[in-house]
Amino acid sequence: MERSTRQRTLIAGLLARAERPLSIAELLALGRAELPGLGQATVYRTVRELVESGELHAVEIPGAAITYERAHHHHHHFHCRRCERVYEVEGCPPGLTALTPAGFRLESHEVILHGLCAGCSA
Amino acid sequence: MERSTRQRTLIAGLLARAERPLSIAELLALGRAELPGLGQATVYRTVRELVESGELHAVEIPGAAITYERAHHHHHHFHCRRCERVYEVEGCPPGLTALTPAGFRLESHEVILHGLCAGCSA
């Protein structure tokens, strides 16, 4: 059966508290602040389990490390070119159907904004 | 000095004629149709040179192989989930500034549409 360990509680907690998707490296660094011995393999394992159970979503952005966020309503992302962090963005641009070529069936879409986050543009 | 070889001419020609971005595997397959002995390393090498010279752009789409297209005006892409091909899409959705969080500086963006292309939805 599955056990509730300090590591799992910690990792799930970090993702629950995070206001933005986190990478494996970020989870490992944040996790080690609270649990110094935390192993990379444990982070990978735990994240994979959470993705497989549908609790987490992978956010893949070209040029950025894969990040993970709690699964929730449709939204998009902003990638800061300076601190490399990924942020969630609310809302959806209109007019995507108009971009779709004739005869194509549009099923989903993703929008990735690039630039500087508030902290890095200050 | 740089030499004009059959391989380079072929690869550049394929990309010039293509109406959509091509992956290394597609370039290799298309290339071998005309030049059976074409080596994978040559495709990689030639594509890298063309990217470095600014003639080609890499198109990175999560879940799809990296594809390459001739560098030209700003546009977006459509990824077909059935044939896995990537297509160019003209135009840009409005209202991206409205999505950008306060204090963030928007510098660029990418839009990726997913679904079925004309051939695969027929």
Add this chain to the structure above:
DNA sequence: TCATTAATGATAATTAATTATCAATATCTA
């Protein structure tokens, strides 16, 4: 509390994509 055994962490192994190596070949200049 103790015994069972799932989970952990260090590290080796794997994977997929790309690059380096190098002998053979083809291009280009004289």
Add this chain to the structure above:
DNA sequence: TAGATATTGATAATTAATTATCATTAATGA
């Protein structure tokens, strides 16, 4: 046309990310 050498193609090597291995540790039920 011939010689110099850039390019090619087969394959080995590399790289980065992720997964497997396994002895040790720790969570849970009796």
